[in-house]
Amino acid sequence: GAGVSQSPRYKVAKRGQDVALRCDPISGHVSLFWYQQALGQGPEFLTYFQNEAQLDKSGLPSDRFFAERPEGSVSTLKIQRTQQEDSAVYLCASSSRLAGAQETQYFGPGTRLLVL
Amino acid sequence: DQQVKQNSPSLSVQEGRISILNCDYTNSMFDYFLWYKKYPAEGPTFLISISSIKDKNEDGRFTVFLNKSAKHLSLHIVPSQPGDSAVYFCAARGGGSNYKLTFGKGTLLTVNP
Numbered sequence: 001g002a003g004v005s006q007s008p009r010y011k012v013a014k015r016g017q018d019v020a021l022r023c024d025p026i027s028g029h030v031s032l033f034w035y036q037q038a039l040g041q042g043p044e045f046l047t048y049f050q051n052e053a054q055l056d057k058s059g060l061p062s063d064r065f066f067a068e069r070p071e072g073s074v075s076t077l078k079i080q081r082t083q084q085e086d087s088a089v090y091l092c093a094s095s096s097r098l099a100g101a102q103e104t105q106y107f108g109p110g111t112r113l114l115v116l
Numbered sequence: 117d118q119q120v121k122q123n124s125p126s127l128s129v130q131e132g133r134i135s136i137l138n139c140d141y142t143n144s145m146f147d148y149f150l151w152y153k154k155y156p157a158e159g160p161t162f163l164i165s166i167s168s169i170k171d172k173n174e175d176g177r178f179t180v181f182l183n184k185s186a187k188h189l190s191l192h193i194v195p196s197q198p199g200d201s202a203v204y205f206c207a208a209r210g211g212g213s214n215y216k217l218t219f220g221k222g223t224l225l226t227v228n229p
Contacts, residue, residue, distance in 0.1 A: 004159070031215065033217075035217075040221065041221055042120070042205050042207075042219030042220050042221050043160070043205070043217070043219050044219070045216045045217065045218070048215055048216070056213075056215075056216070059216075091160070103215075104150070104165065105162070105217060106162065107152070107159035107160045107161070108159050109157070109158050109159045110158075
């Protein structure tokens, strides 16, 4: 595809359910990022992959959050035992080269998660 | 502690006039700044960026100005068009990380016909 795609676009979960959010980055992009955007806030960094290696997971809010990118392309963000505070838009971004100076991150449309 | 601040939640301008969106930052280690535009139900779209070694970058109707001593940047849109109506996010990179973007809360720009 031409851009970053994410699925599902919307997800409603009951508190305590596990969810999995998928990101398909731009083909060939080395770097992949996940961000969380709460209502009325800007996106906040969650985690960063360089190919299949997760180099930074410092932004993950708790050990209920887990991300993987096993083959260096598609990534999945998994949230276990969802809580109401997990309700947010989850954005995926990718960039073409190793993350560094002046490298633009291109964002997908996001997955809006609502935990009831 | 918010390191990137957009103090105006909203801005309304007339079509054809100039739109000026402001952004302040506190971390002097930031060395690269970006503006993203976001329409409802879409992801942020990259608009324009500037390195800390410059004080101005221009791309068509969009110009970003950086004042490092004041830790302030601004995005100018001239002339403004109704299609520019969106939320604009200021983002910064650096400060110990060469990939992590730190975003402001965004400013909703409305351009009235």
